[in-house]
Structures are given as structure tokens and as C-alpha cells.
Amino acid sequence: MKPDDQIALFCLDSGRDFASQVAAHLGVPLGEHEERDFEGGEHKIRPLETVRNRDVFVVQSLYGSDGMSINDKLVRLLFLLAGLRDNGAARITAVVPYLCYSRKDRRTKTHDPVTTRYIAQLFEAVNIDAMVTVDVHNRAAFENAFRCPTVHLSAREAFIDFLLPQLRDREITVASPDVGGIKRAELFRESLENRLERPVGNAFMEKHRSRGEVRGSAVVGNVRNRTVLILDDLVAGGGTMQRAAEAFREQGAEEAMAIATHGVFSPDAGDKLASPALSRVVLSNTVPPELPSSLLETRVALVDITATIADAITALHKGSDVTDLEN
Numbered sequence: 001m002k003p004d005d006q007i008a009l010f011c012l013d014s015g016r017d018f019a020s021q022v023a024a025h026l027g028v029p030l031g032e033h034e035e036r037d038f039e040g041g042e043h044k045i046r047p048l049e050t051v052r053n054r055d056v057f058v059v060q061s062l063y064g065s066d067g068m069s070i071n072d073k074l075v076r077l078l079f080l081l082a083g084l085r086d087n088g089a090a091r092i093t094a095v096v097p098y099l100c101y102s103r104k105d106r107r108t109k110t111h112d113p114v115t116t117r118y119i120a121q122l123f124e125a126v127n128i129d130a131m132v133t134v135d136v137h138n139r140a141a142f143e144n145a146f147r148c149p150t151v152h153l154s155a156r157e158a159f160i161d162f163l164l165p166q167l168r169d170r171e172i173t174v175a176s177p178d179v180g181g182i183k184r185a186e187l188f189r190e191s192l193e194n195r196l197e198r199p200v201g202n203a204f205m206e207k208h209r210s211r212g213e214v215r216g217s218a219v220v221g222n223v224r225n226r227t228v229l230i231l232d233d234l235v236a237g238g239g240t241m242q243r244a245a246e247a248f249r250e251q252g253a254e255e256a257m258a259i260a261t262h263g264v265f266s267p268d269a270g271d272k273l274a275s276p277a278l279s280r281v282v283l284s285n286t287v288p289p290e291l292p293s294s295l296l297e298t299r300v301a302l303v304d305i306t307a308t309i310a311d312a313i314t315a316l317h318k319g320s321d322v323t324d325l326e327n
Contacts, residue, residue: 007317008056010047010084012076013066018097018285018306019059025310033080045080052088055317059309061098063264063287070100074122082126093316094123095132095309097286098234098262102133105141120145132312134286134305135233135261151312151322155261155284155305156188160195162282162303163229163259167192171226173201173253177244185231188259192229201226205244224252234262235283238272245277255279263289270295 010031011019023030032048060077064070077094084092104115116138123131124147132151136142139152174189176182182204193200203221228248235241235258245256256278263283270292273281283289284305291300308325315322 006055007313008049008051008054008089009313010056010058010080012060012073012080017288018061021304021306022059022095022309022313025307026313035076043076045076046083047080047087050087051084053090055091055093056084056089057093057095057313057316058084059095059097061286062096062100063098063262065288065290074100074119078122078126081123081128085127091129092127093130093132093313094128095313097134097284097305097309098264099133099136099142102136102138102142103234105138105145116141117145120147124148130316132309132316134284134309137233151316152326153305153308153312154187154326155286155303155308156191158284158303158305158308159188159259159282160192162301163192164195167196167227171201172196173203173221173223173226173228175203175205175221175223175228175230175244175248177205177230177232177240179204179206181232184233188229188231203228203248205247219247219251223248225254227255227257228253230256230258232258232260234264235260235269235273235281236264237266238269241278241281242272242275245275249277257282259283262287263291265290273299 007028008031009023009028010033019030033045034048035043035045037043058081062070062073081092081094101115101119104113107114128148130149130151131146134153135155136152142152143150174185174192176185186202189200189202201222203219203223206218230241230244241258248256258278258281261284264287274295281300283300283302285302289296289300312322312325315325
């Protein structure tokens with residue numbers, strides 16, 4: 001693909017490796033910017049090249065790392081987007097592969113916030129033209145929260161491309177670790193079944209969460225003597241995946257693999273993902289996994305989805321239909 005001077009591609013430093021791969025697919029350089037911190041805790045961010053009348057894309061997942069919280073990175077991203085608009089960008093698209101706060105999409109208790117909607121309002125306040133993300137917790141809630149155009153991408157086909165050689169001769173069941181993820185697992189199961197050209201089973205585990213405590217481990221579906229692919233949008237503490245893998249193995253599963261788009265790990269997640277019930281953990285590279293090196297080297301596989309991001313950027317820039325890219 002030839003470089004296009006009308007495209008400008010930026011990212012914050014924390015997302016540079018991921019964004020550099022996207023830039024390589026597109027054949028465009030990453031835009032330069034400056035960030036400065038001040039003694040009082042404030043900071044500024046500005047582009048170091050012209051964006052006037054250009055189609056600008058900012059690629060940045062929002063996760064805590066490098067001594068900065070999610071909120072720190074969110075504010076920096078919003079300031080960069082607003083600065084690009086002030087400097088004359090013709091169109092601005094926020095490409096946020098991991099979109100923070102997307103799990104809090106409804107009220108579960110009296111006076112609860114609906115943080116997904118507040119995040120959308122913040123992005124709209126800096127006047128973006130479109131939002132692109134990957135595998136949010138609840139796609140309908142994400143699309144309803146934003147008034148600007150949205151593009152929802154999925155890592156599903158990239159995962160299947162990676163897994164297919166390993167699954168050719170196995171009996172497979174795709175499972176959700178809870179009732180809420182059944183639709184996501186079913187879409188994955190249908191795609192995998194089409195690619196394998198033979199039946200793929202389905203299953204789910206009963207799970208209830210209240211005040212941070214998870215209960216329930218009843219299994220629905222046939223898993224005996226099968227390889228079970230446990231699918232979720234993200235892994236944080238790792239407890240849900242561990243419980244599901246143990247439950248499926250107790251019901252006779254031959255093997256249990258965890259598959260999740262976003263690995264946003266808490267400090268003790270490594271201990272849970274090291275469970276002998278899990279044979280492997282497959283993640284996309286939307287978030288660099290912060291796990292013990294021994295686990296990364298032996299149990300964790302990263303699947304690259306930057307080509308999917310680049311395809312979406314190309315389609316949006318050319319004004320092509322993105323429906324075929326959305327999942």
C-alpha cells in the first residue's frame with residue numbers, strides 16, 4: 001500500500017508498538033507529538049506536524065501501565081484529539097482497541113453510574129468524527145452510547161486463523177464462562193464450524209457475581225472428551241477462566257483453552273492462569289500482557305490484530321463500506 005499524505009496517524013507513547021505495526025500495514029509513518037509534564041501535575045500534548053485538512057486517526061488502547069492510570073491516559077488522549085481538531089484536522093477518528101469502562105454499561109444497583117455513556121460523551125465533547133474499537137463487553141450498549149458513527153471490530157477471525165491448524169483433528173466445544181457471554185461464544189462457534197466444515201459444540205458455565213464475589217460452576221452442554229475453547233471479551237483477575245476450566249475438566253473435557261481479546265491483568269492473575277486445568281491462554285495484542293515471564297513463555301500466545309485495524313482505517317479513509325469488517 002502506498003503512503004497517503006492525506007492520512008495522519010498518531011498514538012500516545014504507551015501504544016506505540018501496536019500503532020507502529022498498524023502504520024507498517026498502511027505504509028504511512030506515525031505522526032510525531034510532544035508531551036510535557038509540569039510540576040503541579042498538569043501536562044500538555046501537541047502534534048509536531050501539520051494536520052490541517054488531513055484525515056487523522058489516533059490509535060490508542062486505554063489501560064493502566066508505565067506508572068499512568070487508565071484515567072491519566074484517557075485525559076491525554078482526549079487532549080490530543082482536541083488539539084488535533086484545533087489544528088485544523090479535516091476528520092478525526094479515535095481508534096481505541098481496548099476501550100476502558102466498557103463493562104459498566106447499565107445500572108445494577110440503585111444510583112449506579114452508566115460509565116460507558118459518560119465515556120462516549122467525553123469523546124464527543126472533543127468533537128471526534130468516529131470511534132473504532134474491538135470486542136467491547138456489550139456491543140449494543142457501546143453503539144447506543146455514542147451519537148457519532150462507530151465501528152466495532154472483532155478478533156474472532158484472527159483467533160480462528162491462529163487456532164485452526166491445532167484443531168483440525170479434535171472434537172471442539174466453544175464455551176462461555178457465563179450466561180452473559182453466550183451470544184459472543186455462539187458467533188465464534190458458528191465461524192469456527194464454517195471454517196472446520198464440521199459440527200462444533202457449545203456450552204456455558206453458570207456464574208453469579210455480587211459485590212466482587214463470584215459463585216456458581218454448573219456446566220450446561222457437552223464437553224466430555226472434547227477440547228473446550230472458553231471465550232470471553234477480556235481477562236482481568238483470571239478467576240472466571242480458572243473456575244470455568246476446572247468445571248469443564250471435572251465434566252470430562254480433555255483440554256480447556258482460554259481465549260480473550262483483551263488481557264487487562266490484576267497482580268494475582270498469573271497464579272490463576274497457571275492453573276493445570278488451563279492448557280493455554282490465547283490473547284490478542286490490544287493490550288501488552290503483564291504476566292510473569294515464565295507464564296508468557298510457556299502458556300500464553302498473542303495473536304496480532306493490527307492488520308484488521310489497518311483494514312478498517314483504509315476503508316474509513318476511502319469512504320468504503322465497513323460492514324464486512326464489523327463483527
